[in-house]
Structure formats: C-alpha cells, structure tokens
Amino acid sequence: MKLEDVIIFMDGELNHIKLGYFFQDPKISSITKKTVLDAYTNQKVFLYSVKSNIQNNQKDPQEIMNLLKVDRLALPKLERGLTILKGMVMDMHGDREGSKMLSEINTIIKEEC
C-alpha cells in the first residue's frame, strides 16, 4: 500500500509524519537509543488497543477512526509506523540485541494486554 505519511503515537498524541523526510522530522530525530524502545512500546500498545477496541466493541472501524479523529488509513499508517520503529530499534541496538529486546517487549505486551 502506498502511503504518503505514517502515524506515530508519541507524547500522548497522534503525529502524522511524512515518509519522504521521516527521519528528519523533529519528533523522530529526537528519538535516541535510550528512548527508541519506549517509542516502539507506546506505538505497539496504542495499535493493540485500537485493534482490540474494534474487535471487542464490534464497532465499525471507521467509527473508531472518527472517534480518534484520524483518517480511514489510520490502521495501516500506525502499522507501518510500528514497522519503521522496529527497524530503528534494530539499527540502534544491533540486530541480535534489538531482536531480543523486541521479543521481550512483545511477550510482555501479550501478557499484560
């Protein structure tokens, strides 16, 4: 799917970030090795909660999107954002260490949510 921008859930708000200059966006360039895991976790949890809201409430996804004041492409945009953040974790922590961290986070989220 061709997307012009992605959504990153950060600092309690949904940030629409253009893919063309993604890494130069001030929100993204401020992510450091220390904070990248938090950014990934926040995005993952947010995406998980949106999805489970849709499933549990049996609501029309568009209705949820309207509530969140985001467009119909919000889910793919959030998912793409998560994929990019995952890549950033691997880039910043190295492939082996990064995979291990991501796997731990994903296990925790599964257990907690």
Add this chain to the structure above:
Amino acid sequence: MYNKSESLERYFKSIKDLNPLEKNQELELAKEAKAGNARSFNKLIEHNLKIVVTIANKNAGRGIQVDDLIQQGNLGLYEAAKRFNPENGVRFTSYAGTWILKYMNKLIDSCGRIVRIPVNQEIERFEAIKRGDEVANMRPVFIDDQVSEDNDTSKSDIIFSVSPEVEENIQTDHNKKTVTGLLNTLKNRDRRVMEMFYGVNLAGGMKAKDIADEMGITQIRVYQILNTVKKDLKARV
C-alpha cells in the same frame, strides 16, 4: 570554510554529475539492491554521495577535517544501503542521512577532542552553538596549539614527548605481532587495502579514493573490503 585538498577537489569533480535520484528510481534501485543486484547497490550509493558532502559541510568545525568526515560519512551511506528496507516507503535519502550522521558523530566523538565527551553531550553542544547559545570550552583543541602565549611548546610536543621506555610499553611487540599476524591471514588484496587505509608500515593512512586509484578498483569496492575485513577480524579477535 575549509581548505580543499587536491584529492578533495578531485573527489568533488568525480561526483559532480551524480545527481540525486527521483523517488521511483530510488525505490526501484533499492529493491534490486535488496535482491542482490550489486550494480543497483553501487548506483544507489553513488547517486547519494553528494548528500554526504552536504552533511559533512554542515558538521565542519567540530574538530575534524571535512575530507575525513566525508570518508566516514561514505561508510555510513554504505551501511544505510545495506540495511535499507524499501518496503517501508521511507525515502532512502532520509534513512541514509541518519546513518551518515551517526558515522560522522562516531568519528567526531573519538577523534574530535583530546578529552572524550559522550556523543549525546557533543551533539547537544553542537546544537547549542548552532542556536547561538553560549557554550563553555567549545573551541576544538588542536595539537599544534601553543600551550601558552609565552611558551613555544605545542601541545603535541607534550603529548608525544614520552620517554623511549614508555613508548616501548605502549607499542609492545605483542600488539605488533598480533596485528601483523591477523593481517597475514587475509587475502593479499584485502591486506593491502587495510594496510593502506590504516597506514600500517606506511607514513600515514591513505584516502579511500587514492587506494581505489592505486588498486584499480572502485571506491565503493574499497569500502566493501574494509567493512568485510573489519567484521571478520573483529569476530576473530
């Protein structure tokens, strides 16, 4: 802003016609490169060499010469091309920018000052200078600076004026043997590239461009060899 050396001028001439790629061209090349097409991989790198120069110029004045920043930035560009995932939809130039800067920051952090300060502090201080804030002790220290106005001795005289005994301790035979032993395990070509780049048994290290000319291979090939050999040696040490 800086003194262009002859090799830097030659380098600028050699990349003069390599213009940035359009989004679609970039995506196509990245996909082909990911699939293992070496020519596309090289093209992706070559057409982004100018970005490295731009970023190097922006980071001039942090204690490292521009040509060294470019050299280091090119390594970052190479790493970015290796790791780039075209499926994400992010522009390669945007992704490469972070790697180029990361590699340059690493060099600045390790060589830009006599007393090392952490990378994050270094960046914060640089950002502060760009904003025009006053930052203490920001001027880079040059080893040829005089210790004081009424003293002819330069800092390099002090740093390098170690006694022969101390020098012997620093560069022990053991270290030399280890390095030589490791280099001897390499293929002839790889060993030569490493020796020339790091100046082993030479008066000083050579630039990747000069090594490429000397060996009759491309500059990108030089970076590929350096990267592969460094990883290989690191795994063995």
